[in-house]
Each structure stands twice: as C-alpha cells, then as structure tokens.
Amino acid sequence: MNSSGPPSLTDVPDGYAEWLAELKSRVQGARQRAATAANRELVALYWQIGRDILAQQASQGWGAKVIERLAHDLRTAFPEMKGFSRANLLYMRAFAEAWPDEEIVQQAVGHLPWGHNLVLLSKLKTTPLRLAYAQRAIAQGWSRNALNVHIETRLLEREGKAVTNFSERLPAPRSDLALQALKDPYVFDFLGIGQEAGEREIEAALVEHISRFLLELGAGFAYVGRQVPIEVGGDDFFIDLLFYHLKLHCYVVIELKAGAFKPEHAGQLGFYLTAVDAQLKSKQDAATIGLLLCKTKNRVVAEYALRDSHKPIGIAEYQLVESLPKELQTSLPTIEQIEQELARYQDKAKDA
Incomplete structure (x- = not known):
C-alpha cells in the first residue's frame, strides 16, 4: 500500500x-x-x-x-x-x-x-x-x-549636530563618519520615567529598553554593558554605558549627566576613554570615542571644554518624553x- x-x-x-x-x-x-x-x-x-x-x-x-x-x-x-x-x-x-x-x-x-x-x-x-x-x-x-x-522625531535633522572635537582628534574621513554617528538631541520617548529622573534611573530604563535605545542611537551600535568596571591603580571606576560601533570599529563610552553640562565632565569622560584604550581596545580597534549625554548644555562652554581634550568626545543633550503625543500613541x-x-x-x- x-x-x-x-x-x-x-x-x-x-x-x-x-x-x-x-x-x-x-x-x-x-x-x-x-x-x-x-x-x-x-x-x-x-x-x-x-x-x-x-x-x-x-x-x-x-x-x-x-x-x-x-x-x-x-x-x-x-x-x-x-x-x-x-x-x-x-x-x-x-x-x-x-x-x-x-x-x-x-x-x-x-x-x-x-x-x-x-x-x-x-x-x-x-x-x-x-x-x-x-x-x-x-x-x-x-x-x-x-x-x-x-x-x-526629526531623526535626520538631528544627526551630526552634537558638539565634538572629532575634526581635531580623528583623521578624515573617520572624523566625518564619527560625527554623523552622533545626534543632538537624543529623544528618549520610551522610558516611562519623569523629567526629574536621576542618572542611575535613566541608565536602568535605557538598558531595560535596549532595543529602542539602540534604534535611537542609530545603525552600527552594539551594546556591551552597563556600569562596566575598570580598575586603575587599584581604584575601581564604573563606566555608565559601553557600546561597540561596528562601522567605526571602536568602543563608544556613554556617560549620562542628569543636569547641565560642566567642563569637568569632559575630563572624567576622557579618563574613561584612556582606560578603555589601555585595557579593552585591541590592535584592530580604532581609538575609543566618548559621548556625554546631559540634560542641558551651553554650546559655547561645551566647545571650550573640548578644545584642550586630547580624546575624541561628543556632547549632546537628551530629552525625556514622559508620554508620546496622541498621534504617535496610536498606530x-x-x-x-x-x-x-x-x-x-x-x-x-x-x-x-
């Protein structure tokens, strides 16, 4: 049969x-x-x-x-x-x-x-x-x-708008590519937290919604970790958020500041970049890039702060949107x- x-x-x-x-x-x-x-x-x-x-x-x-x-x-x-x-x-x-x-x-x-x-x-x-x-x-x-x-959310209009020193610290055309990888401001409309949220609270929410955060960061970013420990001279330090950019072939350190930008923030971030370059970066990786996300910034102060920094750093604002407009809440x-x-x-x- x-x-x-x-x-x-x-x-x-x-x-x-x-x-x-x-x-x-x-x-x-x-x-x-x-x-x-x-x-x-x-x-x-x-x-x-x-x-x-x-x-x-x-x-x-x-x-x-x-x-x-x-x-x-x-x-x-x-x-x-x-x-x-x-x-x-x-x-x-x-x-x-x-x-x-x-x-x-x-x-x-x-x-x-x-x-x-x-x-x-x-x-x-x-x-x-x-x-x-x-x-x-x-x-x-x-x-x-x-x-x-x-x-x-005006994605394309925000790209390449961050304050950076990339043109002085990175070779062309890598400097242009790195600049286009950053935007200003970053819009976090998916966190569900209030305007007065602290840095750790924002970090936790970003990691919880990492897929949406990666979408806002843009193509090429891969998540590595949060509060990544770095030991320098016997002292422990912790990087807020660490990413790797697949197109730029480098680590990207992101530091969050719940308030206004201050010049000393650039120095702290530069220290973390030095540590990552010394301890995590391989010979195949390009120089690590830093992105400082703050609630507000004075653009002139930010530009002055980056002039004497020897590390490639970008400074941008972030916006916490507690709820989407009605036209975005619906399909x-x-x-x-x-x-x-x-x-x-x-x-x-x-x-x-």
Missing part, C-alpha cells in the same frame, strides 16, 4: 538537505524580487497617471470633477484593483508634482511601497528632506510605521485616512 506521507529520512540521499536549503533560498529570493518588481511597477504606474492628470489639467483646463469621473471609470474597468479612488488619484497627482523627475522615481522612491510614499508626501514639505528619508528608509529597511516615527493612519486628508487639502486649494 502506497503511503501518502513524505518518504522516510533513510531514503534521502547524501547532499539532499544542502541542495534543498539552496533551492528554498532561491525560491525566497525570487519571490522577494518579484514583489519588489511589482511594487516598482505599481509606483511607476501611479506616477504616470499623476503626470497625465497634471498634463491634461494644464493643457485642457479640466477641473477637479474630471478626477471623480476618472476614478469611477477606472474602478469600473478594473474592479479587482484597489487604489483608483478619487482620493488616491489626487495623491497620484501630488506624487507626480512632488517628483517631476522620472529618474528619481525609478532610482529612489520607486523602491518604496506606496504607503511609504504617502507618509513622505503628507509628513514632509521639502524635496531634499523627502529624498533623504526615502534613501534612509531603503537603506535600513524601515517599515512604514518606523518611517513615520523617525520623521516625527499610523491608514492609507484611506491619509488620502482623505489630502483630498480635503486639494479641494481647499482648488477653491482658493
């Missing part, structure tokens, strides 16, 4: 498992490439429709009512396809207006899902910022919700909600 189940493992020839794993990998890769290609085709189609709407309205003087008629006719012709609502057609027109260069659509935003592009259009007002966030979303594989949160608005918002905006613009 024939069995309906799979053959016995004893019937599997040598090398079959490896071959099967390779085939599975090929199938998964092909499915992913097909989905990516389909998305590019859809975004390109939407851009072409939006461009044609703009051209027809400009040359023929068609009003807003033609879009409503077009939405009806396209839905009738393609009932199985979603996306031909009046609101989405208005978004296609806005998309083509925002990206008049087809090459940018093909090489950049065309690689993002349509929902990501709706977020870029609705949340950002300038082309350079839209393109910068689009490129980062592609490079780091951000979900639509992650893209929305990063825009809300990202649906495409339909964003479309409706845009449609109202477009109608007001037409009436003006």
Whole structure:
C-alpha cells in the first residue's frame, strides 16, 4: 500500500538537505524580487497617471470633477484593483508634482511601497528632506510605521549636530563618519520615567529598553554593558554605558549627566576613554570615542571644554518624553485616512 506521507529520512540521499536549503533560498529570493518588481511597477504606474492628470489639467483646463469621473471609470474597468479612488488619484497627482523627475522615481522612491510614499508626501514639505528619508528608509529597511516615527522625531535633522572635537582628534574621513554617528538631541520617548529622573534611573530604563535605545542611537551600535568596571591603580571606576560601533570599529563610552553640562565632565569622560584604550581596545580597534549625554548644555562652554581634550568626545543633550503625543500613541493612519486628508487639502486649494 502506497503511503501518502513524505518518504522516510533513510531514503534521502547524501547532499539532499544542502541542495534543498539552496533551492528554498532561491525560491525566497525570487519571490522577494518579484514583489519588489511589482511594487516598482505599481509606483511607476501611479506616477504616470499623476503626470497625465497634471498634463491634461494644464493643457485642457479640466477641473477637479474630471478626477471623480476618472476614478469611477477606472474602478469600473478594473474592479479587482484597489487604489483608483478619487482620493488616491489626487495623491497620484501630488506624487507626480512632488517628483517631476522620472529618474528619481525609478532610482529612489520607486523602491518604496506606496504607503511609504504617502507618509513622505503628507509628513514632509521639502524635496531634499523627502529624498533623504526615502534613501534612509531603503537603506535600513524601515517599515512604514518606523518611517513615520523617525520623521516625527526629526531623526535626520538631528544627526551630526552634537558638539565634538572629532575634526581635531580623528583623521578624515573617520572624523566625518564619527560625527554623523552622533545626534543632538537624543529623544528618549520610551522610558516611562519623569523629567526629574536621576542618572542611575535613566541608565536602568535605557538598558531595560535596549532595543529602542539602540534604534535611537542609530545603525552600527552594539551594546556591551552597563556600569562596566575598570580598575586603575587599584581604584575601581564604573563606566555608565559601553557600546561597540561596528562601522567605526571602536568602543563608544556613554556617560549620562542628569543636569547641565560642566567642563569637568569632559575630563572624567576622557579618563574613561584612556582606560578603555589601555585595557579593552585591541590592535584592530580604532581609538575609543566618548559621548556625554546631559540634560542641558551651553554650546559655547561645551566647545571650550573640548578644545584642550586630547580624546575624541561628543556632547549632546537628551530629552525625556514622559508620554508620546496622541498621534504617535496610536498606530499610523491608514492609507484611506491619509488620502482623505489630502483630498480635503486639494479641494481647499482648488477653491482658493
């Protein structure tokens, strides 16, 4: 009697498992490439429709009512396809207006899902910022919700803003890469602690939510430990937070100060960097970098404090957000909600 189940493992020839794993990998890769290609085709189609709407309205003087008629006719012709609502057609027109260069659509935003592009259009007002966030979303594989949160917290606008002495203490182009790895301010909107929290309380909360902390720090940071002990001359010292940066190939010492920055803080951090370089750093590692996070800082005082420091140090503020704004507490608005918002905006613009 024939069995309906799979053959016995004893019937599997040598090398079959490896071959099967390779085939599975090929199938998964092909499915992913097909989905990516389909998305590019859809975004390109939407851009072409939006461009044609703009051209027809400009040359023929068609009003807003033609879009409503077009939405009806396209839905009738393609009932199985979603996306031909009046609101989405208005978004296609806005998309083509925002990206008049087809090459940018093909090489950049065309690689993002349509929902990501709706977020870029609705949340950002300038082309350079839209393109910068689009490129980062592609490079780091951000979900639509992650893209929305990063825009809300102005992630890219904060990068490279910390006060540092990297240009004097690190060789180029490493100094530029290190500067871009830091931001100012750092926003801790996930800790659930009050504004008056102390340094140890903040440390504990950051470690408890280490995945969110790493997300705020940015790509490349790997967590090593908290209150890492260092013995120097028989005395014990403890580093608040120790990380390793995978792209810069160096340790990063982070010190937290619950109050305002003081010049002596830079001296203490420099001491820790010397200790880490002497005791933890290997020959393959680059010089250790320090990041001092304080509640407030006087930028001029910080710049003066770093002039005579021989160690590469950055100084930035942190913000404790006790609760997220309502728009971030809820999930990202649906495409339909964003479309409706845009449609109202477009109608007001037409009436003006």
